Amino acid sequence: MLSKISESPLYKIARPESIAFFGASNNFSAMGSSILNAILTDGYEGRIFPVHPREKKVFNLEAYARVQDLPAVPDLAYIVLPTKIVAETLRACGEKGIRRAVIVTAGFNEVRGEGTARQEEIKAIAREYGIRFTGPNCIGVVNSHIKLNATFLPSQKRTGFIGMASQSGSFITQMFDYLGPRFGQGFSTGFSLGNEADIDMADCIRYLGACPDTRAIALYIESIRRGREFIEAAREVSLTKPIVAFYVGGSETGKKACLSHTGSLAGPDRLYDGVFKQCGIIRAQSVEELFDFCYALGSCPLPGGNRAVIQTHSGGPGAAAADACGRAGIDLPTLSPATLEKLGAYVPHTGSVSNPVDLTYTKNPLDFFHAIPKILLEEEGADSMLVYFLASAAMIHRALAGMGLTKAEIDAQVEKIVEEQCASVAALMTAHNKPLLGFSFLTRENPFIAGLQDKGVPVLPSPERAAKALGAIVEYKRLREKLARSFEKAPGSKPQAET
Amino acid sequence: MDPIKTAVDKGRTSLSEYASKQVLKAWDIPVTREVLVQTADEAAAVAEDIGYPVALKPCAHDLMHKSELGCIELGLSGPEAVNQAYDRIRAKIKSPIEGVLVQEMIAGNRELVAGLSRDPQFGACVMLGFGGVMTEVIADTVFRAAPFDAIEALDMIRDLKYRAMLDAFRGQAPADLETLGRILTSLGRLGLERPDISEIDINPLIIAPDGAVTAVDALMILEGGPR
Numbered sequence: 001m002l003s004k005i006s007e008s009p010l011y012k013i014a015r016p017e018s019i020a021f022f023g024a025s026n027n028f029s030a031m032g033s034s035i036l037n038a039i040l041t042d043g044y045e046g047r048i049f050p051v052h053p054r055e056k057k058v059f060n061l062e063a064y065a066r067v068q069d070l071p072a073v074p075d076l077a078y079i080v081l082p083t084k085i086v087a088e089t090l091r092a093c094g095e096k097g098i099r100r101a102v103i104v105t106a107g108f109n110e111v112r113g114e115g116t117a118r119q120e121e122i123k124a125i126a127r128e129y130g131i132r133f134t135g136p137n138c139i140g141v142v143n144s145h146i147k148l149n150a151t152f153l154p155s156q157k158r159t160g161f162i163g164m165a166s167q168s169g170s171f172i173t174q175m176f177d178y179l180g181p182r183f184g185q186g187f188s189t190g191f192s193l194g195n196e197a198d199i200d201m202a203d204c205i206r207y208l209g210a211c212p213d214t215r216a217i218a219l220y221i222e223s224i225r226r227g228r229e230f231i232e233a234a235r236e237v238s239l240t241k242p243i244v245a246f247y248v249g250g251s252e253t254g255k256k257a258c259l260s261h262t263g264s265l266a267g268p269d270r271l272y273d274g275v276f277k278q279c280g281i282i283r284a285q286s287v288e289e290l291f292d293f294c295y296a297l298g299s300c301p302l303p304g305g306n307r308a309v310i311q312t313h314s315g316g317p318g319a320a321a322a323d324a325c326g327r328a329g330i331d332l333p334t335l336s337p338a339t340l341e342k343l344g345a346y347v348p349h350t351g352s353v354s355n356p357v358d359l360t361y362t363k364n365p366l367d368f369f370h371a372i373p374k375i376l377l378e379e380e381g382a383d384s385m386l387v388y389f390l391a392s393a394a395m396i397h398r399a400l401a402g403m404g405l406t407k408a409e410i411d412a413q414v415e416k417i418v419e420e421q422c423a424s425v426a427a428l429m430t431a432h433n434k435p436l437l438g439f440s441f442l443t444r445e446n447p448f449i450a451g452l453q454d455k456g457v458p459v460l461p462s463p464e465r466a467a468k469a470l471g472a473i474v475e476y477k478r479l480r481e482k483l484a485r486s487f488e489k490a491p492g493s494k495p496q497a498e499t
Numbered sequence: 500m501d502p503i504k505t506a507v508d509k510g511r512t513s514l515s516e517y518a519s520k521q522v523l524k525a526w527d528i529p530v531t532r533e534v535l536v537q538t539a540d541e542a543a544a545v546a547e548d549i550g551y552p553v554a555l556k557p558c559a560h561d562l563m564h565k566s567e568l569g570c571i572e573l574g575l576s577g578p579e580a581v582n583q584a585y586d587r588i589r590a591k592i593k594s595p596i597e598g599v600l601v602q603e604m605i606a607g608n609r610e611l612v613a614g615l616s617r618d619p620q621f622g623a624c625v626m627l628g629f630g631g632v633m634t635e636v637i638a639d640t641v642f643r644a645a646p647f648d649a650i651e652a653l654d655m656i657r658d659l660k661y662r663a664m665l666d667a668f669r670g671q672a673p674a675d676l677e678t679l680g681r682i683l684t685s686l687g688r689l690g691l692e693r694p695d696i697s698e699i700d701i702n703p704l705i706i707a708p709d710g711a712v713t714a715v716d717a718l719m720i721l722e723g724g725p726r
Contacts, residue, residue, distance in 0.1 A: 046644055227621030233642060274642035277658065339558050486650050 001236045005210040008130035009199055014102045014143050014189050014207065016076035018047040019150075020067055020098060022089055022104075023080030024058050032080035034152035035104070035140060037088060042149035042157055049074055051112075057288035066092070073097040078140070078150060083107035086136065087121050094129025101126075101183050103135035104152065110137050110193050126198055130271035130297050138194025139169025142185040145213045151192070160188035161298045162291070163214030165191045165204030171220045171287070183295050183460065184444060184453045188213035202229040211236030216298035219245040219281075221272075222257075231279055238280030239483050242297040242476045245281050246290040248271050262338045280479040282472050289468065292460055296469035299458040300435035303479045307331045307377045308470060310356035313368065318356035321386050321439065321463035328471030332356070333381045364370035365395070369421035370428070377432040384473070386466050387425075389440040393418060414447070422451035429457060435473055439466035503695055506560065507721055515560045517600055519724045523701070523714055526685045527677060530714045531603035539585040543578040543610050545601040552576045552604045559596040563718060568592070605628040605713050608662055609674070609706040610634075613682060613714075614691045615699040618644070623690025629661050630703045637661070639714060645687030652680035665706070672710035679704075679712050695722045 002008055014045045023032025036050065040059060049070050050058035057063055064070055067077075067089070077093040079086055079101060086105050091102060108119040116279050119136065126133055134141070140150035144159040151173035158180050166172050169192035179185040189211055191204050201224060208217045217237070224230045234243055247252045250269025276283045282297075284290040308330050310316030325332055332355040333470075337342070343353055350360040357376065362368050368391070376385055393414050429436040438459035444450040452459050460466040502518045514522070520530040534545040535558055546553045555572040562568070570585035570591045581601070588599055610630030618624050621644040628640035641658040643651060656662065656679060665674040686699060698720035705715050 188591040224620050227618065227644060231621070268642075270640055271618060271621065271644075272654065274624075275621060275644050276657070277654060278643050278647055447501075482650060484652055488646055489648065489650065 002206050003208045005207065008207040008210065009100070009203055010134075010191065010207040012075040013102060013134060013141055013192070013199075014148075014211075015047055015146055016074070016100070016148070018072065018074040018076070020051055020070060020077045020093065020096075021058075021080075022048045022051050022067075022078065024050050025052055026058060026196060030080075031104070031152060035078070035080060035150055038149050038154055039152055039340055041154050043147040045147060047072070047074070055451055065428065067096045067098070068092065070096065075100060078104070079102040079135075080104040081113075083118065083198040087118065087125060090122055090125050090131065090133075091129075091247070094125060094131055098132055098188065099129070101131055101135075102138065102140050103132035103133055103194075103197075104138060104140060105135070106137040106194075108136045108197065119195065123197050130199055132192060134196075134199045135194040136197060139173050139192035141186050141192070142172055142190040144188060156186060158184065159188070159213070160185035161188050161213065161215035162218055162294045163188045163190070163208035163211055163216070164218040164220070165193060165195050165201055165208065166218075166220040167196075167201070167222045168220055169194070175291070177331035179286060179291060179295075179443060183296060183458070184450060185289070188215075196225055198230035200225050200229075202226055203270075204234040205230070205237050205243065206294040209233070210242055215241065217241060217296040218294045219243060220287075220290070221245055221247045222249050224272075227275070230261075231275060234279035234281055235483055238476075238480060239487065240459070242294075242480075243279070243281045244284050244290055244293040244472070245276055246284040246287060247276075259264070277479065280476070280483045282476055282479075286350040288465070289472075290466050292469045293472040293496045296435075296437055296458045296460070296466075297473055299456055300384075300429070300473055301433045301435065302480075303435050305383045306474045307333045307382045308384045308386055309333075309370075309379055309382040310334070310386045310388075311373060311376055312356050313359040313361060314388060314390060315358055315360075316438070317388045317463050318358050319374075321357050321467055324464040324467030325386070325470070326497075328467045329474065330384075330467060330470055335376075335379055336381055339375060339379045339381075342378075343372070346372050346375075353428045365391075366417075366421060372455060373436070374426060377428055377434055377436070382434075384435040384470055385437070386463070386470060387436060387438050388463070389442065389448060389452065391421070391442075391446070393447050411471055417445045418451045422448065422455045422457070426457050435470060437466045439463050503719075503721065507695055511560050512721050512723055513560050513563065514721065515558045515562070515597055516716060516718065517558045517597065518555065518560070519699070519717040519719040520714060522689075522719065523717055525686075526689055528682050528685050528701075528714055529606060529672075529712060530717070531602045535598040535600055535601050536599050539582045541652060542585045542599060542601050543564050543581045546575065546578065546581045548605050548609065549601065553581065553603055554600075555581065555588060556600045556602065557588050557592045557596045557639045558598055558600040559594065561594070562592075562596065568715070605705045605706040605707060605715050607671075607707040609668065609671070610703040611679075611706065611712075612640075612702040614688045614701060615645075615696065617697055623687060625655075625658065625686045625690070627655060627679075627683060629664070634702075643683070643687070645690045647684060649677075649680050649684055650684040655683060656680065658700055671706075671708040674706045675710045675712050682712065682714070685711070696720070697722050698708060 024036035050063040052063045055063045079096045107114045149155040153173045155176040172190040208214045352358040442449050512676045536542045612628045612630040613624045623645040629637045641662045643655045700718045701714045
């Protein structure tokens, strides 16, 4: 385990204070230009030194003809050059004293033949100069907390707590528009790994495990190269931070796709199932699950067990959640007499107090955000909660309009109410230290949904997805306790947690 | 004497059932009681010792698919049956064999398979699966990469889809999970400490009505052997 995050070879790659950039010009359609453009657009605050043989300025930054001309030794070299000149560039970087690189250029081991020889050549140069690098054949790195987006697409400039290591660049760069509008999230840090000629998945797991901005780790895996190191790193990190993996090399069709993508040899599906289990890793069956699970795991405290209460005011969504809970291994206990007594005052005669608790409507709509979930979280027979949110700001608008308020007064009131109610739900989750997952068919365009998410209450887009995510949290808790028992029984092997 | 080293020195790429089980036994994996014999009389004497019924099998390092040769004699219940079975085996197998194996019959209709294989990325990997004639159809197999401990082995067993079979089942006792776990961890340690073994196949691993778990047949492929 890393005793300090700065010991990781990825430290200066994820948090460079300065970057030498190779391959950007004033030709905006070039890949290098797109990446540099994304870095500048997101507002990276470190220094950038474009290196270009002819241009005097690139994107208004002073450019240098050769890396040896740079006035300082940058932390990181970003290489987006034609394949043939990557090796000589890496050597020049080594001579200059640069010790970290991201090699975006493709045409190496993934094309086999000469490409394999070229990859061996850059590995040898890196060894000679003590350079550690990601790639080749990758997209790059993002770190929302230092506004670094070194990929070719603009990000949504959102910070977030999901850290990602991906053997496909797309799952970093093309997910900005996925995580943002759905969960209000960005990546804490994201690495695209490409061919993993040097730095690989195991290094990323250790880095993200030690990264203070990261609360859950997402892995997109086509093949694991150093199996033993991967297991060791993941077992240690899973003890304190959840890891979710999406593996696509297990089927015959997936295996072929992986070979041509990054030149990796994928292994049998069932073996990867077992390896993930012994590492405490939750396996996602889809891209959607990968991010749902990370989002929920990063948002919630761990539950005591697998018993949940469902709160709804609509029968169908509640029943759908109950059904999905059954499939996800979540039990729905009968509420205790104490809980029923407390609930009595809040439940209309049309409601149901079996589990799901279906309120049908509430006498005071705001009870749905405080009084009722508080009672249900106090239920000792349950470890977690699922809540269906149909909160409509329009309903509050109407109610306030009926009271004769002006439009400006109404808007201000609605904003205040939304803010208070969402904060109340978030505070309840923290106070009771139980997972509370929302589900809703509304999107972030609804201020309640955005408000809940931004206050730290995860809201997923369907009852099934919320139930599955809760199942993942329960499973992580179980695997983590298993790992803890294993480390406990083998004294001396217990990793030292970072202070 | 190390049977694996001896076999490798002789240029062999596999161990016989008997030698394979001798190795497993040394690694704390319960195997059937069995003796390798050279004559019919010896077979009958050993059978008496083990207790009827017994099984007779030809034993040689290069006899990998004994059941396909139709030369496994099961459920032999007396000296006469053992004598006749012994002669049938000798008549059927023309290639040189190390002898005939006289083996206790393990009762039990709950069958598992377990094994060791080598993955290019993860190295020694242990497999546990649902056994019997439907094993390929049911395809209920779980894996772990070595090394792993007893706690992990229990989690591995828990991953079997049909794990209910290991509970109390139709009047039979629950399987001895501690021993089953030990078999799995031992296979893992064997894989790590003996790189000269490329594969181990225990098939079947039978769970007796009292819950005891025993390796009834086993095969070890050595380094350089067929995969």
